[in-house]
Amino acid sequence: MTVQLSLKAVDKFYGAIDKGVHAVRNINMDVHKGEIIALLGSSGCGKTSTLRMVAGFEDTSRGTITLAGREIQKLPPVKRNVAMAFEGYSLYPTVTVRENIAFALKAAKLSETEVAAKVKEVSEMLEITDILDRFPTSISGGQQQRASLARALVRDADLHLLDEPMGQLEPQLRTLLRGRIKHYIKERGLTAILVTHDQTEANAMADRIAVMEGGVLQQFASPEEIKEAPANLFTGTFVGEPPMNVFPAVVSDTGDQIHFDLQGGLDLQYPAKDFSADVRQAMLSRRQIVLGVRPYAVQRSAEGAPATVEANQWLGDQTHIAARFAGASIVLVEHDFTDVALGSEIRVHLNPNDLHVFDAETGQALSHGAQLA
Amino acid sequence: MESVNPIERALRGIAITLVILFFMFPIFWIILMSFQTNETILRMPPSMVFTPTLENYMALITGKLETSAGILEIAFMKNLFNSFFLSTASVAIGLVLGVPAAYAFARLKFKGSEDIAFTLLSFRFAPPLLVLLPLTIYFQQLGLANTYGGLIWVYQLIVLPLILWIVRGYFEDIPADVEYAYRIAGHSWGATFRKIALPLAGPGIAAAALLAFIFAWNNFVFALVLASADKQPVTVGALAFVTASGIQYGQIAAGIVLSIAPTFALALYAQRYLVEGLSLGAVKG
Amino acid sequence: MTIVLKDIVKAFKTDVVLDGVSLSVDKGETLVLFGPSGAGKTVLLRLIAGVVELDEGVIEIDGRNMDGVEPEDRGIGMAFQNFALFPHMDATENIAAPLTAKRMGQQQIKHTVEKVARLLKIDHVLHHKPKELSNGQKQRTALARALSGEPHILLLDDPLRNVDAKLRFEMRLELPRLLKDQEATVIYVTQDYKEAMALGDRIAVMNGKGIQQIGSPFDIYMSPANVEIARLFGDPVINLLDVTPERSSDGVQIMLSGQSLVIDDGYAQSIGQSCVLGIRPEAFHFVEEGTQGAIPVSIETEAPLNEKTVTLALTKNKREVMISRPAGAPAPSSGTAWIKVDAKNIHLFDRQSGLRIDPLKTQQAQGAA
Structure with a gap:
C-alpha cells in the first residue's frame, strides 16, 4: 500500500503560534492510496480545521503535509490537485448544474463525449439527472449538495475531500447514497477524506475513522476496531449508537474471584481465570475504573443482576430498553419486538468477554473483552 | 490567505x-x-x-x-443650553412615540403598514425648505413660532423616522418565538413588550437615540427660520460671530469646539452601537 | 384535557399549508405529529398555541372553543425547536416565566424551579445565561420552562432536533416517563421516525397539506397507508420494486428475478395490475444457494448502521436492494449471494395511487407475522 497523504506533526493555531487558540494538536496520520478516511468529531473538535489545512484554505501553522509525494502545505489550493465538496455547496450560480459538474473536466481538456459520459455517470449515481439543466438557485438544498458532490467526485484528483456531504439530504436517500458513493470511490481507486459529525455516515463509508476531540486525534482505526477496542473512554462513548453503557466501579481481587463494586451496592463477580494476569494487574493497580458495555452486548439472563425497566421503545426492527441498574441507567438493544412492561424487573448479565475497562482517572482503555484471558 | x-x-x-x-x-x-x-x-x-x-x-x-x-x-451659552434642551426633549419624545410604533411595524403586519412606514421615512428625503414656508405660516397662526414646543414638534421630522427605522430593524431581529414563548408562559402582550422586546432591543434603541440626538443637535434650517435669538441653538447662534466689524474666527472656532464636543464625545463613547445601529437601519430599511 | 381540531385550514398568502385537518387527542395521550419538513406540523402546533391565526376551522381544548382566546389564557406549555430561551434572563428566570405569570410567591417559585431543574438534571446551571449553556442544557432548560407551570397541555416542537445524537438518544429514553408524570396531553412534533415510534401513543403522519394516516406505531410500521409513509418509516428505507402480481397454480405470485414469490390469496384483487412491492430491508434474509425461491444478487457494498449491517446489492435486472441484519450475524460480504423474503412480510401498493392494497385481513393477523 502506498501512502497517498501524510500529515506529520501538524498543528493549527488561530492567532500567533503557541499563543493563539490551539485548534489542531500534533496530528500524525497516513492515508493510503484508494482509502476512504472519515474525520469524525463534534463541532469544534478540529476536524474542519484539519480538512481546510489539507485543502489549503487555512495556513498550516506547523508540520508537513505530503500528498502524492509532494509537500503541499505551502502551496495555494489550486496547485494541490485536490477536489472538494463543500458543506455550503458553493456552486457557480451563473451556469447550469451540468456545467458546474463539467467545469473541471473541460478545464482538463477532456473531449466532449468523455465529459458527457462522466457527467452522466456521476449524476445518475447521485440521482440528479433531472436537474442538470437547471441553475443552482432554482434547486433545493439537498439537490445543491448532491450537485456539489458530483462536481467533486467527477474530477480525477489526487485527493477528494468531502465536507459533511450529506447533511442536507433527506434521510430516506442517505443510506442508499452512502452505499453508492462508497462503491463509486472504490471502483475508481480514489482516495477520499470525509468530514462528518455523523458516526453512522463515518461507519458506513470509511475504511478507517479518525476520531477527534479537543484538537487531538483520539483514535485512528477501522470502524470494527473502534467499536471493539476503543482507545479511551471518549471514543468508547462517542462512537456507537446507542452509546456505550458506562459504570464507575472499584475492582478487588479475592484470588479466585474478581469483584467489581458498582454504585447502588451492586457487586459483579467473575471467575478470576476469565481475566489474563496482565489485565488483573492493570485493573488492581488502578482500582478505580470505569466499566463499559455496548447496548447490544447486554444480555437478559436469569442469573444476571436485577434491573427495573424505565423505557421500552420499539423502532420497527429493533427494541431499545432502558433499565435502572447500578444507580444509573443501562440500555439494551434487542433485534425484534420485545414486550416488557415499564416498572417490571428484568435480569441483565454482562459477559466478561463484552466488558471494556477504562482507567477512571485518565480514561485510557485498560482492556477489551476480546483481549481478556 | x-x-x-x-x-x-x-x-x-x-x-x-x-x-x-x-x-x-x-x-x-x-x-x-x-x-x-x-x-x-x-x-x-x-x-x-x-x-x-x-x-x-x-x-x-x-x-x-x-x-x-x-x-x-452674545448669547452663546444660552444657545448651548437651547441646543441641549431641544435635542434631549426631541429625542425623549421621539422615543416615547417611535419605539412603540417601531414595534407595531415590526410585529403586526397590518394593511398598509409598509406604506405608512415608508411615508414616515420619506420625511427624511424632502428638503426641509420645502416644508418650511407653510410651517412658518401655520406656526405663526397657531402661536407655535418661536416656542420650544414648536421647535421640538418640528424636530420630530428629523428624529422620529430615524428612531422608527433603526429600532424596527432591531425588533425584527428578535426571534418571534422568544416572544411567543413568553406569552404562552402566561404573560400578556404588554408584559411581553416590556420584559422581552424592550430589553432585547435595548442596544438598538440606545443607538437610535444617540444618532437622533446628533442629528437634532446639528440641525440648522428649522431653528434658523422658526426660532428667534432666545430659542436658537448653537448652530444658528454661531451666526452672531459674523459681525459688522469682521468675522471673529477665533470665537467661531471656540464656539464650534464647544458645540461639537458633546456630540463628539457621545459618538466616540458609543461608536460600536452607532455603527451597528446605522448599518442595521441601512440594511433593514 | 382533550384537544379537538375540526377542518383546520391555514394559508400563508396563496400558499395553502393545511387544508381541512381534523384530529382529536385524548386526555393524557401523547400524539406525535410526524412528517417531512414543510408538511405543516409546526404551523398546526402554533395554531393550537394561538400564536398564529386560524383561517378556517375550530380548535377546542376540553370542549371550549379557542377562537379569540389569547395564547396566555390557553393553559399550555410549549417547547420550541430553537429553544427560544430569553437571552437576557438566566436559567432560573427562564424556567420561572410561567410561575411569575401566575403571581406565585418568591419562595414557592424558587422551590418549583429547583424541583423541575432537578428532574431535568440542570440544577447546577440555574444561574447561567442561555449563552453560557451547552446545547443539551439549553434544550433541557426549554423543556423545564414548558413543564414548570404544570400545564395540562404540552406542545413540543421537535425539541430534540438541535442536540447531538447522544443527548437525543438519552432524552428519547427519558421523555416518556417525564411526560407520563406530568399527566398532560402532549402533542409532539418530529421529523425523526424513531422518535415518533418511541414516544407516540399514536402517530399522525402529515404529508402534503394534511394528515395521511393516524395510528399506533405498530399500525403505521406494519400497515403503512401508502408508499410515501412506508418510505418515511424505517432505516434503511424500504425497498420498492415495480411488480405485476400474476395468477399461479398456488394462488397469487410475484416474479422476482425469475423466482416466484407466492403471496397471500387476499392479493388476488390486484392480479394483472401495476403495483409496487415494498420489502423492508430487515425482511430479506441471506440463504444458501439453491434454496427454494432464493434470488441471486451481487453485493456492491456493506456498511454497519446502528447495530445493524446493511448490504447494498444488485439483482439480476440491475435493481438495487438493501438488506439489513443484526450486527454480527454471519452473511456473505462480496460476490454473489442468495436472498429470500417471507411472503408474510411484504407490502403491496397500487402504482398509480400509491395506496396500500390490503389483503382483506385483520391487522392483528398481519401484526402477528
Whole structure:
C-alpha cells in the first residue's frame, strides 16, 4: 500500500503560534492510496480545521503535509490537485448544474463525449439527472449538495475531500447514497477524506475513522476496531449508537474471584481465570475504573443482576430498553419486538468477554473483552 | 490567505494615514484656531507656532465679545443650553412615540403598514425648505413660532423616522418565538413588550437615540427660520460671530469646539452601537 | 384535557399549508405529529398555541372553543425547536416565566424551579445565561420552562432536533416517563421516525397539506397507508420494486428475478395490475444457494448502521436492494449471494395511487407475522 497523504506533526493555531487558540494538536496520520478516511468529531473538535489545512484554505501553522509525494502545505489550493465538496455547496450560480459538474473536466481538456459520459455517470449515481439543466438557485438544498458532490467526485484528483456531504439530504436517500458513493470511490481507486459529525455516515463509508476531540486525534482505526477496542473512554462513548453503557466501579481481587463494586451496592463477580494476569494487574493497580458495555452486548439472563425497566421503545426492527441498574441507567438493544412492561424487573448479565475497562482517572482503555484471558 | 506581504502592508498603512489626515485635519485646525487671536489666525503665511490664549473661550462664557467696534453682547451659552434642551426633549419624545410604533411595524403586519412606514421615512428625503414656508405660516397662526414646543414638534421630522427605522430593524431581529414563548408562559402582550422586546432591543434603541440626538443637535434650517435669538441653538447662534466689524474666527472656532464636543464625545463613547445601529437601519430599511 | 381540531385550514398568502385537518387527542395521550419538513406540523402546533391565526376551522381544548382566546389564557406549555430561551434572563428566570405569570410567591417559585431543574438534571446551571449553556442544557432548560407551570397541555416542537445524537438518544429514553408524570396531553412534533415510534401513543403522519394516516406505531410500521409513509418509516428505507402480481397454480405470485414469490390469496384483487412491492430491508434474509425461491444478487457494498449491517446489492435486472441484519450475524460480504423474503412480510401498493392494497385481513393477523 502506498501512502497517498501524510500529515506529520501538524498543528493549527488561530492567532500567533503557541499563543493563539490551539485548534489542531500534533496530528500524525497516513492515508493510503484508494482509502476512504472519515474525520469524525463534534463541532469544534478540529476536524474542519484539519480538512481546510489539507485543502489549503487555512495556513498550516506547523508540520508537513505530503500528498502524492509532494509537500503541499505551502502551496495555494489550486496547485494541490485536490477536489472538494463543500458543506455550503458553493456552486457557480451563473451556469447550469451540468456545467458546474463539467467545469473541471473541460478545464482538463477532456473531449466532449468523455465529459458527457462522466457527467452522466456521476449524476445518475447521485440521482440528479433531472436537474442538470437547471441553475443552482432554482434547486433545493439537498439537490445543491448532491450537485456539489458530483462536481467533486467527477474530477480525477489526487485527493477528494468531502465536507459533511450529506447533511442536507433527506434521510430516506442517505443510506442508499452512502452505499453508492462508497462503491463509486472504490471502483475508481480514489482516495477520499470525509468530514462528518455523523458516526453512522463515518461507519458506513470509511475504511478507517479518525476520531477527534479537543484538537487531538483520539483514535485512528477501522470502524470494527473502534467499536471493539476503543482507545479511551471518549471514543468508547462517542462512537456507537446507542452509546456505550458506562459504570464507575472499584475492582478487588479475592484470588479466585474478581469483584467489581458498582454504585447502588451492586457487586459483579467473575471467575478470576476469565481475566489474563496482565489485565488483573492493570485493573488492581488502578482500582478505580470505569466499566463499559455496548447496548447490544447486554444480555437478559436469569442469573444476571436485577434491573427495573424505565423505557421500552420499539423502532420497527429493533427494541431499545432502558433499565435502572447500578444507580444509573443501562440500555439494551434487542433485534425484534420485545414486550416488557415499564416498572417490571428484568435480569441483565454482562459477559466478561463484552466488558471494556477504562482507567477512571485518565480514561485510557485498560482492556477489551476480546483481549481478556 | 492570511499572509500579507510587507510592501502591501506598508502601502495600506500610508493609505489609511492619508485618509485620517484628510478627515481629521479640519477638526485639528479648528481646535488650534480656538486658542488663537484673530490676528494670529489671519497672518500670512499661516503658522502652527503661536502663544495659546483662552480669550475666545472667556468671551463665549461671559457673553461679551470685544470687537474693534466695541463690546458686543452674545448669547452663546444660552444657545448651548437651547441646543441641549431641544435635542434631549426631541429625542425623549421621539422615543416615547417611535419605539412603540417601531414595534407595531415590526410585529403586526397590518394593511398598509409598509406604506405608512415608508411615508414616515420619506420625511427624511424632502428638503426641509420645502416644508418650511407653510410651517412658518401655520406656526405663526397657531402661536407655535418661536416656542420650544414648536421647535421640538418640528424636530420630530428629523428624529422620529430615524428612531422608527433603526429600532424596527432591531425588533425584527428578535426571534418571534422568544416572544411567543413568553406569552404562552402566561404573560400578556404588554408584559411581553416590556420584559422581552424592550430589553432585547435595548442596544438598538440606545443607538437610535444617540444618532437622533446628533442629528437634532446639528440641525440648522428649522431653528434658523422658526426660532428667534432666545430659542436658537448653537448652530444658528454661531451666526452672531459674523459681525459688522469682521468675522471673529477665533470665537467661531471656540464656539464650534464647544458645540461639537458633546456630540463628539457621545459618538466616540458609543461608536460600536452607532455603527451597528446605522448599518442595521441601512440594511433593514 | 382533550384537544379537538375540526377542518383546520391555514394559508400563508396563496400558499395553502393545511387544508381541512381534523384530529382529536385524548386526555393524557401523547400524539406525535410526524412528517417531512414543510408538511405543516409546526404551523398546526402554533395554531393550537394561538400564536398564529386560524383561517378556517375550530380548535377546542376540553370542549371550549379557542377562537379569540389569547395564547396566555390557553393553559399550555410549549417547547420550541430553537429553544427560544430569553437571552437576557438566566436559567432560573427562564424556567420561572410561567410561575411569575401566575403571581406565585418568591419562595414557592424558587422551590418549583429547583424541583423541575432537578428532574431535568440542570440544577447546577440555574444561574447561567442561555449563552453560557451547552446545547443539551439549553434544550433541557426549554423543556423545564414548558413543564414548570404544570400545564395540562404540552406542545413540543421537535425539541430534540438541535442536540447531538447522544443527548437525543438519552432524552428519547427519558421523555416518556417525564411526560407520563406530568399527566398532560402532549402533542409532539418530529421529523425523526424513531422518535415518533418511541414516544407516540399514536402517530399522525402529515404529508402534503394534511394528515395521511393516524395510528399506533405498530399500525403505521406494519400497515403503512401508502408508499410515501412506508418510505418515511424505517432505516434503511424500504425497498420498492415495480411488480405485476400474476395468477399461479398456488394462488397469487410475484416474479422476482425469475423466482416466484407466492403471496397471500387476499392479493388476488390486484392480479394483472401495476403495483409496487415494498420489502423492508430487515425482511430479506441471506440463504444458501439453491434454496427454494432464493434470488441471486451481487453485493456492491456493506456498511454497519446502528447495530445493524446493511448490504447494498444488485439483482439480476440491475435493481438495487438493501438488506439489513443484526450486527454480527454471519452473511456473505462480496460476490454473489442468495436472498429470500417471507411472503408474510411484504407490502403491496397500487402504482398509480400509491395506496396500500390490503389483503382483506385483520391487522392483528398481519401484526402477528
